Amino acid sequence: xxxxRPATAASSVQAHxxxxxxxxxxxxxxxxxxxxxxxxxxxxxxxxxxxxVLTELLLPHPGVGEMRLLAPALAAISTGxxxxxxxxxxxxxxxxxxxxxxxVMLFDPPAALAAWVLGQLxxxxxxxxxxHGREGARGAVVLRRLLPSADLLWAMEQALRSGHVGAVxxxxxxxxxxxxxxxxxxxxxxxxxPVFLFRDIRSRLEASPAPLRLALHxxxxxxxxxxxxxxxxxxxxxxxxxxxxxxxxxxMQPMPMPMPGLRPRYAPVVSAQPALGKAGSARSA
Numbered sequence: 001x002x003x004x005r006p007a008t009a010a011s012s013v014q015a016h017x018x019x020x021x022x023x024x025x026x027x028x029x030x031x032x033x034x035x036x037x038x039x040x041x042x043x044x045x046x047x048x049x050x051x052x053v054l055t056e057l058l059l060p061h062p063g064v065g066e067m068r069l070l071a072p073a074l075a076a077i078s079t080g081x082x083x084x085x086x087x088x089x090x091x092x093x094x095x096x097x098x099x100x101x102x103x104v105m106l107f108d109p110p111a112a113l114a115a116w117v118l119g120q121l122x123x124x125x126x127x128x129x130x131x132h133g134r135e136g137a138r139g140a141v142v143l144r145r146l147l148p149s150a151d152l153l154w155a156m157e158q159a160l161r162s163g164h165v166g167a168v169x170x171x172x173x174x175x176x177x178x179x180x181x182x183x184x185x186x187x188x189x190x191x192x193x194p195v196f197l198f199r200d201i202r203s204r205l206e207a208s209p210a211p212l213r214l215a216l217h218x219x220x221x222x223x224x225x226x227x228x229x230x231x232x233x234x235x236x237x238x239x240x241x242x243x244x245x246x247x248x249x250x251x252m253q254p255m256p257m258p259m260p261g262l263r264p265r266y267a268p269v270v271s272a273q274p275a276l277g278k279a280g281s282a283r284s285a
Contacts, residue, residue, distance in 0.1 A: 030045075030046050030050055030051065030053075031046070031050075031051040031052075031192070032044070032045075032046035032047055032049055032050050033048050033049050033051070033073045033076055033077060033082045033193075033194060034049075034072070034073065034076070035048055035049055035069075035072060035073055036071070036072020036073060036076075037069075037072070037242050039240055039242065040226060040240060040242060043228060043231075043240065044228075044231065045212075045231055045232045048073070049070075049073050049194040049196075050194065050211070050212060051191070051192055051193055051194060052188060052189050052191060052192065053185070053188055053189070053195070053210070053211045053212060054181070054184055054185045054195050054197055054210040054211070054212075055194060055195060055196050055197065055210060055212045055213075056196075056197045056199055056203075056208060056210040056212070056213040057197070057198050057199070058199050058200065058201045058203060058204050058213065058215045058229070059198060059199070059200065059216050060200075060201045060217060062110040062171075062198070063111075064216050064217060064224065065216070065218060065224040066198065066216055067117075068121065068244040068247070069216070069224055069226070069242065069244060070169070071118070071121035071122065071245060072121075072122070073167070073194065074104050074118075074121075074123050075121060075122030075123045075124075077101070077102050077104060077127075077166040077167045077193065077194075078101045078102065078103075078104050078123050078128070078166065079101045079122070079124050079127075080102070082102075082166070101124050101127045101166070102127065102164075102165065102167070102193070103127050103129055103164065103165050104123070104127055104129070104165075104166055104167045104169070105129045105130075105131060105159055105165050105167070105168050105169070106128070106129070106130045106131070106169045106170075107131045107133075107152055107155065107156055107168070107169065107170040107171065107172075108131070108132060108133050108152055108170065108171045108172070109130065109169075109171055110171055113128070113130065115128075117247045120247050121245060121247065127166070131152070131155055133151055133152035152170075152172075153172070153180055153183070153184070156168065156170055156184060156187070157183065157184070160184075160187040160190060160191040160195065161187055161190050161191070163191075163192070165191065165193065166193045167193050167194050167195075167196070168188075168191065168193070168195045168196070169196045169198070170184075170195075170198065171198045172197065172198075172199070174199075174200055176199070176203075178207070178208075178209075181208055181209055181210065182209050184197065185209045185210060197210065201215060204229055208230075211231070211232055212228075212230060212231055212232075213228075213229040213230040213231075214226055214228055214229060215227040215239075217239075219241060222243060222244050222246060223241055223242065223243055223244065224241075224242045224244055225239045225240070225241060225242075226240040226242055227239035228240075
């Protein structure tokens with residue numbers, strides 16, 4: 001047929017949430033939940049963590065600050081604040097009560113969760129559910145070799161399709177097959193909430209159906225380097241530097257390094273030992 005005129009093409013891009021220009025961020029019509037970091041929201045399609053798609057977070061090792069990065073969004077979902085914000089938009093108005101929080105499911109986290117840390121970051125612990133994979137029956141040994149953690153992936157698909165979960169976080173096996181990732185992406189398309197898949201940084205060289213991929217690296221105490229590897233929009237050449245929320249009390253927080261050539265202004269410490277010595281000498285005299 002005839003090519004679209006510029007005005008028609010522009011209206012088509014605005015009308016469909018899965019269409020976007022190459023020099024602009026896409027996904028403006030899809031629901032999102034704010035990351036809690038303005039600099040990151042400004043670089044993500046839709047202005048936050050997207051719903052109904054798979055988001056891959058690539059790490060050199062667990063514990064670089066990934067949970068603190070997700071904490072503001074998880075807190076909003078578990079307490080119902082995310083639904084209350086979505087209720088303002090008629091097209092995204094949830095059918096459930098916005099004041100009621102939603103479940104946050106974690107599949108096979110690499111370590112035990114520090115509940116007091118999540119609580120301090122605002123997550124409602126009553127809404128947190130942890131699922132661990134189990135060894136299957138004897139007849140499932142061949143299946144586990146073909147698809148590691150098959151029971152866990154099946155449970156994730158059921159949770160995503162259930163409609164009763166707010167956010168899903170999963171740590172799949174290192175050698176995750178591409179067809180398994182595609183199945184999770186199809187299941188995520190039916191889920192009204194964000195889905196996070198934590199994978200090894202080496203998988204950045206592999207193709208993935210996930211529309212959003214980020215590489216995370218620790219950047220000193222309390223800071224995280226976030227490199228957007230894939231998004232619906234133009235490439236972001238420079239990684240973002242995100243200041244993470246602190247979970248330590250002020251006396252235990254790391255001291256900032258002084259600038260070169262500047263003396264740190266500390267209060268002088270006055271020792272009482274010489275005065276005690278003089279008094280002791282006077283008594284002995």
